[in-house]
Amino acid sequence: MNGERLSIQPVWGTGGRKLSYGVLDTAETLLDSIDDLAEVLDRLTMKYTAVEEDVVIEEKQNEADYDEGDLGINVIPPSPPKTTPAQEEPKPTGSRRRTSADFSMFRKLKSCLDSTRHLIGSLRSEKGRLMKRQLSVECRMSELEDYKKHMKQDLNSLNDLVDLLTERICRQEVTIADALEAREQLHAERDDLQARLETAEALCTELSEDNENLMKENHQLKDHYGDTNFRLRNQELKYENEVLSVENVKLKELVRDLTESNIVQTGSTKSSGKELQLSVTSLPDVVRGQGKVKTISVSEDVETGYLSASF
Structure with a gap:
């Protein structure tokens, strides 16, 4: 890292994009920076893990020598363990000896790194969920557009149907008016025919009475004047x-x-x-x-x- 700080400028809906897209861009930039930091810390972990183990072993050996000196026992000090060339570093003259306390900051940084990795995993899962939700929303929006198109087509069809029904209703009203006029004429003709029928019935009744009278007279004449x-x-x-x-x-x-x-x-x-x-x-x-x-x-x-x- 060389003492450089991360420069992360959050993007809030620039370039004509929505606010949610700006937040996603900022989160992606932050994830990339944290990934770079994780790589650097991995390298530091590989580099200083062996050094920390050597320091711990050396401290234990020094404590054992100190305890033996107090008891008056002469013990030959063991030779220090051999280190690999990658782990050996030149120690400058006059520098102090490293202890396990020097690695406390590194341990804290490592724990922060683990938390950061966990956060990165959570952010990535959240990003995946948001992407899925975005795809779902886009699908829903496309379905909504299709639905709007279908609704427009249905409305146009409904308007055509309403116009057709209005025309048919007008025709039916004209037909009903003609039928009412024809019905009035039929009622007038029916009344006329009813009056004529009553007159004819009265005439038939009168003719029936006359016929009965004539038949009676005919019978009387037949009785009075026979064929002989x-x-x-x-x-x-x-x-x-x-x-x-x-x-x-x-x-x-x-x-x-x-x-x-x-x-x-x-x-x-x-x-x-x-x-x-x-x-x-x-x-x-x-x-x-x-x-x-x-x-x-x-x-x-x-x-x-x-x-x-x-x-």
């Missing part, structure tokens, strides 16, 4: 018709004779267009009207020659 009576009456009418036909022929001959005689007496044919008043007492009973004297008006058509008589 109708046949006899029909035969009588036929007979009277034949008699009237014969009398009509005789009447025409009589009228013609009377007309001719009248023409001969007057000596003129101008009376053909006049009506003649005749007293028909010599006609049959049917023509004379049961003995009553009737006046007959006779007229002759000049063009056709037909005679017409009226009572």
